[in-house]
Amino acid sequence: MVEKKKELPFPRELSVGEVAARSGVAVSTLHFYEAKNLIKSMRSAGNQRRYPRDVLRKVAVIKIAQRVGIPLASIKRQLDSLPQNRSPTAADWQRFSASWREELESRIRLLTGMRDQLDSCIGCGCLSLTNCPLRNPWDELGKLGPGPHFPGRE
Amino acid sequence: MVEKKKELPFPRELSVGEVAARSGVAVSTLHFYEAKNLIKSMRSAGNQRRYPRDVLRKVAVIKIAQRVGIPLASIKRQLDSLPQNRSPTAADWQRFSASWREELESRIRLLTGMRDQLDSCIGCGCLSLTNCPLRNPWDELGKLGPGPHFPGRE
DNA sequence: ATAAAACCTCAACCAAAGTTGAGGTCAAGA
DNA sequence: TCTTGACCTCAACTTTGGTTGAGGTTTTAT
Numbered sequence: 001m002v003e004k005k006k007e008l009p010f011p012r013e014l015s016v017g018e019v020a021a022r023s024g025v026a027v028s029t030l031h032f033y034e035a036k037n038l039i040k041s042m043r044s045a046g047n048q049r050r051y052p053r054d055v056l057r058k059v060a061v062i063k064i065a066q067r068v069g070i071p072l073a074s075i076k077r078q079l080d081s082l083p084q085n086r087s088p089t090a091a092d093w094q095r096f097s098a099s100w101r102e103e104l105e106s107r108i109r110l111l112t113g114m115r116d117q118l119d120s121c122i123g124c125g126c127l128s129l130t131n132c133p134l135r136n137p138w139d140e141l142g143k144l145g146p147g148p149h150f151p152g153r154e
Numbered sequence: 155m156v157e158k159k160k161e162l163p164f165p166r167e168l169s170v171g172e173v174a175a176r177s178g179v180a181v182s183t184l185h186f187y188e189a190k191n192l193i194k195s196m197r198s199a200g201n202q203r204r205y206p207r208d209v210l211r212k213v214a215v216i217k218i219a220q221r222v223g224i225p226l227a228s229i230k231r232q233l234d235s236l237p238q239n240r241s242p243t244a245a246d247w248q249r250f251s252a253s254w255r256e257e258l259e260s261r262i263r264l265l266t267g268m269r270d271q272l273d274s275c276i277g278c279g280c281l282s283l284t285n286c287p288l289r290n291p292w293d294e295l296g297k298l299g300p301g302p303h304f305p306g307r308e
Numbered sequence: 309a310t311a312a313a314a315c316c317t318c319a320a321c322c323a324a325a326g327t328t329g330a331g332g333t334c335a336a337g338a
Numbered sequence: 339t340c341t342t343g344a345c346c347t348c349a350a351c352t353t354t355g356g357t358t359g360a361g362g363t364t365t366t367a368t
Binding site for chain 2: 343344345346347
């Protein structure tokens with residue numbers, strides 16, 4: 001029996017409007033992401049965008065990474081690192097997730113360090129130009145957030 | 155005895171280059187801050203900027219607030235709220251410091267909430283479109299960071 | 309068959325936080 | 339005095355992450 005790939009009616013390709021509606025981003029944003037090579041599309045006979053369903057997950061990943069504070073350029077590098085011969089697996093996304101976690105940890109450490117410094121500044125009435133550690137980020141605070149060198153970020 | 159204000163040689167007015175050198179920001183940045191009304195200057199006979207020494211503290215405050223993540227427009231609103239009849243006191247700066255602390259707290263709460271969500275995402279292999287709370291910021295995470303409404307921020 | 313809704317491209321625009329450059333003036337040391 | 343360095347203004351450019359609009363085509367529903 002030759003297993004012909006049938007056109008299943010349900011998981012068919014999505015139009016840009018459908019992706020926008022389902023992912024919650026504007027159509028213009030999808031155009032923008034495509035221009036930036038974060039996502040790509042096939043085209044219909046009449047040149048309209050057609051997306052595989054897995055674009056929804058990609059857009060979700062982009063939005064979450066943005067919420068973590070990762071710039072699109074870095075997200076693109078991460079997406080580019082996915083194997084192109086197959087659809088990304090849960091393990092692939094988990095690698096992303098893990099690296100975001102490191103980024104988050106480091107940002108939290110940095111902010112917490114600042115908050116604690118701010119506490120002593122409140123206490124001592126400082127912000128003084130000579131001795132407030134908040135003045136020069138290269139000191140104690142710098143040590144708190146040298147950053148685990150987020151993949152693909154310079 | 156009439157107390158004539160003597161020109162003290164030491165705390166004299168500073169040129170833009172001196173302020174740049176001492177505060178660590180570029181001259182162009184000082185111009186920019188002045189254009190945005192964050193700082194102001196007197197002018198010499200030849201139209202060059204002359205700053206009172208206290209501009210150094212103001213610039214320091216701006217830089218620290220920026221490190222906390224506060225946009226210049228909000229910083230300006232805070233600076234504008236200072237009494238203009240006298241030089242800012244330690245108590246004035248402490249109010250700033252306290253409000254930054256709140257801002258920091260709220261950002262830390264937000265990031266921590268995200269990190270914890272991310273943990274469960276790593277655990278469950280999710281990022282799934284249907285059940286990952288990271289997908290819709292309006293849920294649990296939203297509640298973590300309604301923000302104490304940072305003064306002068308909308 | 310036709311009209312409305314959705315889509316296309318390309319260019320321009322927005323905000324934030326500055327930087328860069330052109331063309332000209334001011335001030336300080338040799 | 340004269341030259342160099344520091345300064346002046348104003349306009350344009352940069353980056354990030356998009357949005358808006360004009361002018362034209364495709365798809366879909368009636």
